Amino acid sequence: MQTATIQTAAPLLEVSDFSLHRGAAAVLDRVGLTLRPGETLGLIGESGAGKSTLAMAVIGLLREPEVGLSGSLRFHGEELTGLAEARYRKLRGNRIGLIFQDATAALNPCYTVGAQIAEPLRRHLGLSKWDARERAVELMTSVGIPEPRLRLNAYPHELSGGMQQRVMIAIALACNPELLLADEPTSALDVTIQAQIMELILERVRALNSSAIFVLHDLALGAQVCDRIAVMYAGQIVEEGPSAEVLARPLHPYTRGLKSCVVELGSEDLQPIPGQVPPLNAMPEGCRFAPRCPKAQDVCRRERPAPETRDGRQVACWFID
């Protein structure tokens, strides 16, 4: 990846000061992110940090009146938060694709996989029934599904979990989206094929020259597959920057905690940092990480640190060393 050109290109996705409220609780709190064309970003954080919520908000699936959005989400410079639904529909599945965590649950059990792959092709590209089928066969081949013509008429339950996820990838990439959102695309799969599916998604993203946001909870994996890393904690982005630098020299105590966990224990099941994420309705006033932070001072508990830019990285901490 030529970092120089990426840095200067106009942003593909610009999230700034973006908050999402459910009732009084801020599930996402003043999130800021920039993704340039061709760039891949790893969104890392514990379960419940708001990673899926952010992905769903970007593709416009959290627009019910009871969900409060504020701040800005820009795609190619176009503001998405107030976008008309008809216009948003033309982006979904077409210019923005989404891969779900659990392909088994994300495929409609009553329709064949061929029908579900053909759907965005017919809707967004206006292909005829026949052309959509032919294109679906090509897509299935491209994601490594053997005997695609036969599988076209298979129902989801007739395929293995890995094959189902390949189908989801084919659907998400059917219209060559500029932005792919992959929400823990391998965590529901057998460990033996996780790497294989991850590799496939990366290969397809590169082949289509798309940008991608990978939601992951493994910092090391994120750093390995993505250009940039954003670490989320309790609805906030606490640190963001180039993968190699974030992994080699984490600036935020939470990132450091995540890293030491991976290095020392090598397992995501074990709790990396003592304590728990505070519940949404009882978020601390100041830094949301303060109650678990080994270095927390009075100021941390009193005031929320604003993200600070340092050497092309953003960190939200009062005590960056």
Added chain:
Amino acid sequence: MLGSAAAKLGQTLLVLLIVSVASFAFLKLAPGDPVSIMLGSDFSQGAYDQLVHDLGLDRPMAVQYWHWLAAFVKGDWGTSYITSQDIFELAVMQALPVTLTLAALSLLVALVIGIPAGVLAALHRNSWVDVAATALAIGGNAFPSFYLGIILIWVFGVGLGWFPTLGFVAPWEDFWQGLWHLVLPAITLGAWYVGLIARITRSSLLEVLGQPYIQAARARGEPGWRVVWVHGMRNVLMPLVTVIGLQLGGMLRGAVMTEVVFALPGLGMMVTTAVLNREYIVVQAGIMLTGLLFVVVNLAVDQTYQFLDPRLRRRT
């Protein structure tokens, strides 16, 4: 798959056995002596014993049951003492089609009103639309069929004169006239089902719309109406068919009431008349036919369910 099919067949046969034994026993236990009725008022003991022997009534019950069942299967159901009509002809050729037509039309009415009402209630959960649909559902269930039927007759038949109030014209002889006569009965019987269908549609759709595959459809840019009617309702069909099948007994009971209120010559009317006339042989035919109908429709529902759910469908 084969195991469950065999179990289903065994279950069906068991139900048929119970129904047939029950109707046979019903005939045997019914008050009144068919032999003396057949002989009239004046007969000798010799003639009586002769007829008992000729009819096989002196043989063991099991043999009598077997003969009775064999005759039933052949369609030899006897003749009415009162009208001298062949009972098979009366029940199967005349009454059954009326009841089936009424039931089918009522189901159609219930689906056409109940499904949209349920969908609207689900999409506007906890709004006035939901409240109104729920009220409609409860109202439809709360009104006994005969009550609603009489009100409809008063208002739309007698009062406004829009629809005929009584009687039956076979739709297969005069389609429009037949339909015309069935409008009020079908609404009467269907109203009871509307509530059920609306409620099941609402709750199943709410559950389905929370599934990830619905979000996935939206994430592909599918418009709202397709998400609901194509991706959502396709998955609601299965619970809907199950519930319709389970409520079949209620439908048959409602049909009896509706036929009596509207004087439709269906199975319900046939059995009711026969009970009043103490013509137990006709009642027994009604029981058998209803039991058979029940079993056949249940099998059909089962097959439909298997066909609708790809996860149960056998690969051919």
